[in-house]
Amino acid sequence: MLDNVTINQLRAFVAVCDQGSFSGAARKLRRAQSAISHAIKALESAFDIELFERNTRKAQLTAAGHSLLPDARAVISRTEEMKNRASSITRAGVPQVSVAIDAYFPRAHLIDCLRTLQAEFLTAVIDLRITTMQGGENLVLERICALAVTIGNVPELSPDAIERHWLCEAEMVTVSAPSHPLASILEPIPMDEFGRHVQIVVTDNQPEAEKTQQGVAGKRQWLVNDIGAKRDLLKAGLGWGHLPRHFVGEDLASGQLVELERHAWHIGSLTFMISRRRGYDLSLCESRMVELLGASHDSGPKKKGRLPAAPRSTLK
Secondary structure, eight states: OGGGOOHHHHHHHHHHHHHSSHHHHHHHHTOOHHHHHHHHHHHHHHHTSOOBOSSSSSOOBOHHHHHHHHHHHHHHHHHHHHHHHHHHHHHHOOOEEEEEEETTSOHHHHHHHHHHHHHHOTTOEEEEEEEOTTHHHHHHHTTSOSEEEEETTSOOSOTTTEEEEEEEEEOEEEEEOTTSGGGGOOSOEEHHHHHTSOEEEEOOOOTTOOOOBSSOOSSOEEEESOHHHHHHHHHTTSOEEEEEHHHHHHHHHHTSSEEOOEESOOOOOEEEEEEEETTOOOOHHHHHHHHHHTOOTTOOSOOOSOOOOOSOOBBO
8 A cells, every 4th residue: 555655665765776786775774684675575565566676686676666766756855855844943933924015115126035035934934915005004903914014104004003114215207108298298397287187196995094195286186096007007198197116117118108207396205114013023034024125226325213104195
């Protein structure tokens, strides 16, 4: 019966193949040669096949033995991997990171962070949520996530319960499709002219979220709750809007979007904060995740402490 196959039998099988003899396998595994012979016979009985030719002086594989050898090596390799993982868990437990990431955060940088974290913490379990506006801090308050990457000008849900620290920044650009009327204006565009055209604005999809605005030029607005939808509407020529440069870099390079120069209207960088419950101690794995997230290539000079958040929850 295949259920009776043991890892020691498979080790004996591979050792005989590698050493070329039963005696060599016995020396390598530090077992009696009779024990090696017994293991091979038990394995052959379980598989109901012969693994080695019986009429040769050297240990010569049969066709069936040749076919099964890679499988035996794979099982042993996975067993060793499992043992190493279990040993790591025994030493340090299972590292866990539950984090909510705002959709505006650079996705390529996030993936690089996760790739590095996976290499450094082999047994880490990641619970990743992509959110918008106050959604991340709401998950922190509900203890679904330990951390949230939040945009700095989004109002804090509960300043008494959550603390924020500066993480990194991303440049914002004003864009439209090349077919949009604003794209034909060659000089810097004043805010009044922007206000004459539909602006695509990302708004919070949380039912109780405070709906105030920043970077809005006028009353003509279309509201969406997804940054990807905003980009699609802009590329379709249905309006203009502000987006992180990292998010539209390929669209600008390909000409699907064009950058609009503003006149006497400053739009600051997008500031990302790391949010956590007050008094919550980060694990080693969580601390490393925060360190990696904050090491964005377009981060500004590092700031200390909390950055006060103005009551604004609709993004540009």
